[in-house]
Amino acid sequence: MMNKNSRIFVAGARGLVGSAMVRRLRAEGYDNLLTPERDQLDLTNQAAVRDFFHREKPEYVILAAARVGGIHANNTYPAEFIYQNLAIQNNVIHSAWECGVERLLFLGSSCIYPRLAPQPMREEHLLTGSLEPTNEPYAIAKIAGLKMCEAYNRQYGTRFVAVMPTNLYGPGDNFHPENSHVLPALIRRFHEAKLAGASEVVVWGSGKPMREFLFVDDMADGSLFVLNLPDEVLAENLLSYPRPCFVNLGTGEDVSIRQLAETVREVVGFAGKLVFDTSKPDGTPRKLLEVSRLRELGWRARTPLREGIEQTYRWFLDNAERVRG
Ligand SMILES: NC(=O)C1=CN([C@@H]2O[C@H](COP(=O)(O)OP(=O)(O)OC[C@H]3O[C@@H](n4cnc5c(N)ncnc54)[C@H](OP(=O)(O)O)[C@@H]3O)[C@@H](O)[C@H]2O)C=CC1
Numbered sequence: 001m002m003n004k005n006s007r008i009f010v011a012g013a014r015g016l017v018g019s020a021m022v023r024r025l026r027a028e029g030y031d032n033l034l035t036p037e038r039d040q041l042d043l044t045n046q047a048a049v050r051d052f053f054h055r056e057k058p059e060y061v062i063l064a065a066a067r068v069g070g071i072h073a074n075n076t077y078p079a080e081f082i083y084q085n086l087a088i089q090n091n092v093i094h095s096a097w098e099c100g101v102e103r104l105l106f107l108g109s110s111c112i113y114p115r116l117a118p119q120p121m122r123e124e125h126l127l128t129g130s131l132e133p134t135n136e137p138y139a140i141a142k143i144a145g146l147k148m149c150e151a152y153n154r155q156y157g158t159r160f161v162a163v164m165p166t167n168l169y170g171p172g173d174n175f176h177p178e179n180s181h182v183l184p185a186l187i188r189r190f191h192e193a194k195l196a197g198a199s200e201v202v203v204w205g206s207g208k209p210m211r212e213f214l215f216v217d218d219m220a221d222g223s224l225f226v227l228n229l230p231d232e233v234l235a236e237n238l239l240s241y242p243r244p245c246f247v248n249l250g251t252g253e254d255v256s257i258r259q260l261a262e263t264v265r266e267v268v269g270f271a272g273k274l275v276f277d278t279s280k281p282d283g284t285p286r287k288l289l290e291v292s293r294l295r296e297l298g299w300r301a302r303t304p305l306r307e308g309i310e311q312t313y314r315w316f317l318d319n320a321e322r323v324r325g
């Protein structure tokens with residue numbers, strides 16, 4: 001179990017999830033954090049990652065670094081999504097084993113499940129059908145990461161586990177107009193439309209796909225909960241192959257993209273109308289996580305969607321100089 005002096009490496013500490021993890025760890029009194037930025041440590045560089053692990057000897061690793069983006073970015077840069085994610089996770093997971101890391105937390109994504117998986121999706125649905133084409137390369141990399149954790153646990157007795165988060169959002173998100181995920185993209189688009197006095201805002205796709213959204217501080221809370229599970233609970237639930245070494249992390253509730261857009265419009269205070277651009281892809285029709293496994297272990301999400309959107313919009317307004325994208 002971690003203690004307040006444990007040496008914890010948060011990979012991707014400047015990102016949406018990584019920065020929330022660092023905020024949360026610091027608030028709880030964990031001060032021995034390793035948070036190198038990309039210009040100090042490029043995680044796709046195998047030799048640099050190995051040197052870092054041998055030099056710094058982290059005891060715990062939170063792997064929140066990845067090539068991440070929304071539907072358009074995944075569809076446009078598939079080579080970067082598969083290559084960079086495979087390289088980052090191979091380097092970090094292998095070095096963590098070499099250096100005897102106590103526990104490692106890998107982050108998957110709900111897009112690893114088959115495109116038409118039964119809803120809500122259970123951990124057992126992994127590898128039971130074809131993936132969504134818009135993010136298949138990213139999903140393949142994530143599945144490889146999970147299987148790598150599982151293989152190292154089986155062969156070497158490591159404690160490398162993973163959470164499978166649904167779509168995330170919150171302070172520190174990427175608000176890029178094309179490459180980000182839907183929620184930050186819409187916050188920015190409605191905000192700019194309000195300032196410009198525009199009469200309408202374009203929303204991609206049909207508005208019909210369903211998505212589940214988890215506030216990033218709940219994500220950090222749930223991740224820490226899993227990382228700190230007692231040894232025997234971890235062993236029974238996440239390390240006893242063939243049980244999956246990962247657990248779904250979500251709210252268990254979803255909304256349509258139309259409902260989401262209407263909520264963002266209200267929060268931002270835009271008075272115009274919504275226009276749906278059906279030339280843009282919808283992606284997976286639905287990907288609701290079944291979250292009972294984590295609930296049975298004692299964790300559930302807290303932040304209602306509207307409240308999370310309000311907090312995120314407030315952060316966006318207050319942090320213009322730090323907004324990414
Ligand atoms: N956002 C979401 O909706 C979801 C995210 N996830 C997973 O959560 C994890 C974190 O995602 P999120 O925080 O949203 O992503 P972000 O893009 O916000 O953050 C990713 C971080 O990884 C860093 N990074 C990327 N490549 C490298 C590299 N080669 N070397 C060093 N650092 C690198 C980035 O550095 P820099 O700041 O320099 O760019 C950034 O700090 C990922 O594994 C993602 O797959 C899972 C489900 C949903």
Ligand SMILES: C[C@H]1O[C@H](OP(=O)(O)OP(=O)(O)OC[C@H]2O[C@@H](n3cnc4c(=O)[nH]c(N)nc43)[C@H](O)[C@@H]2O)[C@@H](O)[C@@H](O)C1=O
Nearest residue numbers: 070071074109111135180181182185203204205281282283
């Ligand atoms: C987290 C998850 O993120 C990606 O999957 P996704 O869930 O499809 O993500 P998305 O947020 O980009 O879109 C959700 C829905 O929303 C619609 N949509 C409307 N208007 C905008 C818009 O302005 N931007 C975006 N991006 N989408 C929009 C969009 O057309 C789609 O129907 C994966 O590639 C994968 O990387 C992954 O794991």
